[in-house]
Amino acid sequence: MGNLIEIVQLKKSFATDAGELPVLKGINLSIKEGEMVGIIGASGVGKSTFLHILGALDRPTSGKVFYDGVDIFTLNEDSLALFRNRMIGFVFQFHHLLPEFTALENVMMPGLISIRREATGAKRKEIKKKAEKLLDEMGLSERKGHRPGELSGGEQQRVAVARALMLDPKVVLADEPTGNLDTPTGEEIFNLLINLNKEKGITFVIVTHNESLSSRCHRVLKMVDGKIETYQTF
């Protein structure tokens, strides 16, 4: 399969009180459809900044990101938001689930937001059915009515993974998805992501501190001084 994502001379600086802070200093990278890419690197090196730009949550200072040949930062805000919703799912270190809503409602949320005004009963039902199926797949059939506070850390993260899959993303970007979990629970979440990659062909870019987990990706990249180098290929 061909390259799904092409990153060309990507740079990002932040304006700070101390002046311009260059973080990403010219990243070139191609990611194939169906690939599982791990990213490691010291704290503060720019991994989250990179993932945010890859997911169009932030814009680069210069350089380009192509998805399926489309230069995404030439899109207007509405088209970029649409692209993000259709193409990308996010999983973060902290689950960011809405505490007042049940697991099922949290997973339904991206679906409900995407249909907005056309939220007819039939569409709502369809979204609910899909959210239930995703929670079943995550092994959470018995937890649909629980609020996040009533779930374990691993269960909360599995709900967050289900939510990330609600709109059938081609790509899931995960920023230290196991960083807040104990070792066996982190392993369980990582296995879940690996299975999603194998079974659904979802492309993954995963930032992780854990080298034994990252070594299970197809390729591990290391971010050093604002650039990315190949660390291991399997």
Ligand SMILES: Nc1ncnc2c1ncn2[C@@H]1O[C@H](COP(=O)(O)OP(=O)(O)O)[C@@H](O)[C@H]1O
């Ligand atoms: N919005 C921002 N404004 C200013 N500096 C930022 C901002 N976001 C990140 N940084 C800085 O950019 C650097 C990289 O941060 P980050 O991408 O979070 O690193 P990592 O995820 O690798 O730990 C850090 O020095 C951080 O302080």
Ligand SMILES: [Mg+2]
């Ligand atoms: Mg980070």
